[in-house]
Amino acid sequence: MVRKPARSGIKPDAKATSTRKPNMREAILAAAEELFSTYGFNAVSVRDIAQAAGANPGSVTYHFKTKDGLLLEIYRRHCGPMNRRRSELLAEARRVRDLQDRLEAIVRAYVLPAFTSGSDLAGGGTRFTRLRAIMSAEGNEVVRKIIAQTFDDTSHALIDAIHESLPHIPRTDLVWRGHFLLGALYYTLVTPERVSRLSRGSADGTNAGHAIEELVRATVAALQAARLDQPTPVPRKTASANPGRALT
Amino acid sequence: MVRKPARSGIKPDAKATSTRKPNMREAILAAAEELFSTYGFNAVSVRDIAQAAGANPGSVTYHFKTKDGLLLEIYRRHCGPMNRRRSELLAEARRVRDLQDRLEAIVRAYVLPAFTSGSDLAGGGTRFTRLRAIMSAEGNEVVRKIIAQTFDDTSHALIDAIHESLPHIPRTDLVWRGHFLLGALYYTLVTPERVSRLSRGSADGTNAGHAIEELVRATVAALQAARLDQPTPVPRKTASANPGRALT
DNA sequence: TGAATATTTGGACGACAGTACAAATATGGT
DNA sequence: ACCATATTTGTACTGTCGTCCAAATATTCA
Numbered sequence: 001m002v003r004k005p006a007r008s009g010i011k012p013d014a015k016a017t018s019t020r021k022p023n024m025r026e027a028i029l030a031a032a033e034e035l036f037s038t039y040g041f042n043a044v045s046v047r048d049i050a051q052a053a054g055a056n057p058g059s060v061t062y063h064f065k066t067k068d069g070l071l072l073e074i075y076r077r078h079c080g081p082m083n084r085r086r087s088e089l090l091a092e093a094r095r096v097r098d099l100q101d102r103l104e105a106i107v108r109a110y111v112l113p114a115f116t117s118g119s120d121l122a123g124g125g126t127r128f129t130r131l132r133a134i135m136s137a138e139g140n141e142v143v144r145k146i147i148a149q150t151f152d153d154t155s156h157a158l159i160d161a162i163h164e165s166l167p168h169i170p171r172t173d174l175v176w177r178g179h180f181l182l183g184a185l186y187y188t189l190v191t192p193e194r195v196s197r198l199s200r201g202s203a204d205g206t207n208a209g210h211a212i213e214e215l216v217r218a219t220v221a222a223l224q225a226a227r228l229d230q231p232t233p234v235p236r237k238t239a240s241a242n243p244g245r246a247l248t
Numbered sequence: 249m250v251r252k253p254a255r256s257g258i259k260p261d262a263k264a265t266s267t268r269k270p271n272m273r274e275a276i277l278a279a280a281e282e283l284f285s286t287y288g289f290n291a292v293s294v295r296d297i298a299q300a301a302g303a304n305p306g307s308v309t310y311h312f313k314t315k316d317g318l319l320l321e322i323y324r325r326h327c328g329p330m331n332r333r334r335s336e337l338l339a340e341a342r343r344v345r346d347l348q349d350r351l352e353a354i355v356r357a358y359v360l361p362a363f364t365s366g367s368d369l370a371g372g373g374t375r376f377t378r379l380r381a382i383m384s385a386e387g388n389e390v391v392r393k394i395i396a397q398t399f400d401d402t403s404h405a406l407i408d409a410i411h412e413s414l415p416h417i418p419r420t421d422l423v424w425r426g427h428f429l430l431g432a433l434y435y436t437l438v439t440p441e442r443v444s445r446l447s448r449g450s451a452d453g454t455n456a457g458h459a460i461e462e463l464v465r466a467t468v469a470a471l472q473a474a475r476l477d478q479p480t481p482v483p484r485k486t487a488s489a490n491p492g493r494a495l496t
Numbered sequence: 497t498g499a500a501t502a503t504t505t506g507g508a509c510g511a512c513a514g515t516a517c518a519a520a521t522a523t524g525g526t
Numbered sequence: 527a528c529c530a531t532a533t534t535t536g537t538a539c540t541g542t543c544g545t546c547c548a549a550a551t552a553t554t555c556a
Binding site: 173176 | 288291420472
């Protein structure tokens with residue numbers, strides 16, 4: 001790990017009181033999720049995780065075989081409930097009559113489950129989404145597969161629902177704007193203190209409620225934007241930088 | 249680096265043919281920038297960089313002392329020109345008469361220099377901004393200092409300029425929306441292939457020109473959005489979910 | 497209970513990390 | 527040519543990494 005962990009209180013002490021099950025596996029998962037979502041995958045070692053969970057490094061290997069396997073299991077835990085919740089809210093949102101309200105509900109259906117996970121209520125959804133944000137930047141191969149398999153359906157459903165409500169806007173534009181939504185969401189979870197700093201304290205970046213409201217408001221407005229009727233036809237010559245090569 | 253380097257024992261021979269100036273320092277900087285912006289800081293080793301630059305690992309230490317020092321120098325190279333360009337374009341933008349055009353110009357003044365660096369024309373700006381995006385997710389300590397020192401001024405200038413053009417919108421809201429802009433920008437540079445995939449090929453995420461146009465259009469619309477209360481005064485209950493809890 | 501199984505432990509392995517350093521070499525001014 | 531300096535090289539040091547494994551311990555069920 002890059003910084004010293006300062007010994008966060010993830011100790012599995014006092015376990016025998018209520019539950020007869022120590023369930024080291026769960027403790028390891030929780031510790032890994034917390035550490036990965038804070039420092040990133042590459043910066044956290046298996047030993048860091050084991051120590052935070054009060055377990056032996058060998059135990060991690062026993063339960064999850066590899067470090068990638070551990071990450072995979074974390075994703076498996078959250079993806080199902082989160083996307084199920086999104087589907088429910090999206091179906092609800094589609095039935096809203098007023099266009100403006102419907103759009104807002106659709107965006108909310110996508111954003112809300114990213115902050116509140118179904119199973120874990122203590123900021124679990126936020127933690128997992130922050131993890132997703134970090135992983136998208138670090139570019140882990142295991143994650144890339146999961147995303148294409150699991151999240152693309154949800155994203156398509158979002159875009160389709162929006163397109164239904166805004167049929168006059170090209171689908172391609174909506175893909176872009178939905179992409180920007182996810183980027184804004186990720187960035188807010190990764191660097192919330194930046195909002196507090198730039199607003200000189202008048203906004204709290206770590207307040208999920210505020211973040212959601214601002215994000216929904218901005219996104220609904222962006223989605224409804226018409227094409228610019230090209231006051232400047234093509235970006236200036238300086239914007240010649242088109243890396244034809246593949247990124248990532 | 250994540251993948252195995254295959255350990256080719258071949259040495260960088262035949263270097264003295266054309267140019268009489270090896271300038272290994274520059275080669276190391278270029279290689280490090282390329283590798284860091286592709287795989288992240290933690291995933292790339294000093295040895296990876298040295299090999300990519302055709303240099304000896306000790307040479308990296310000689311020129312930049314530490315790995316962090318190398319990263320620091322990369323930032324130093326780009327921050328000055330990029331922010332100077334932003335200031336120029338921003339001053340230009342402020343003088344535009346029409347409100348809509350002015351807003352657009354202001355946003356462009358912030359976005360364009362992120363894609364086209366002053367010195368390097370072959371996608372250098374894009375590469376550096378992608379690096380910044382990855383670093384913001386990985387959370388390096390050295391970078392955090394640079395950002396607070398160097399980029400906050402630029403961000404404040406952007407927000408102030410927008411606030412001048414949209415005085416009826418609370419500054420706090422503009423901070424949020426500017427934050428979303430940066431998040432969207434970062435995410436587009438980090439995962440451009442996602443746009444191509446979700447649009448089923450009808451949009452090219454790696455095309456900087458398109459990305460800029462879409463980003464500017466969406467951002468201008470988002471910036472002008474009024475509070476949700478104003479246009480539709482009806483409080484709704486459709487999106488039943490209730491956010492309100494703190495995160496992190 | 498005792499046997500079968502599941503889990504935990506502590507240590508080991510080879511690979512690779514960042515950095516340091518003396519020797520070798522290249523460079524530039526006189 | 528010479529010397530002083532700048533750079534490059536090869537290697538070595540000390541950690542830490544992910545993973546493995548045999549022994550120890552806990553758990554479950556006949």
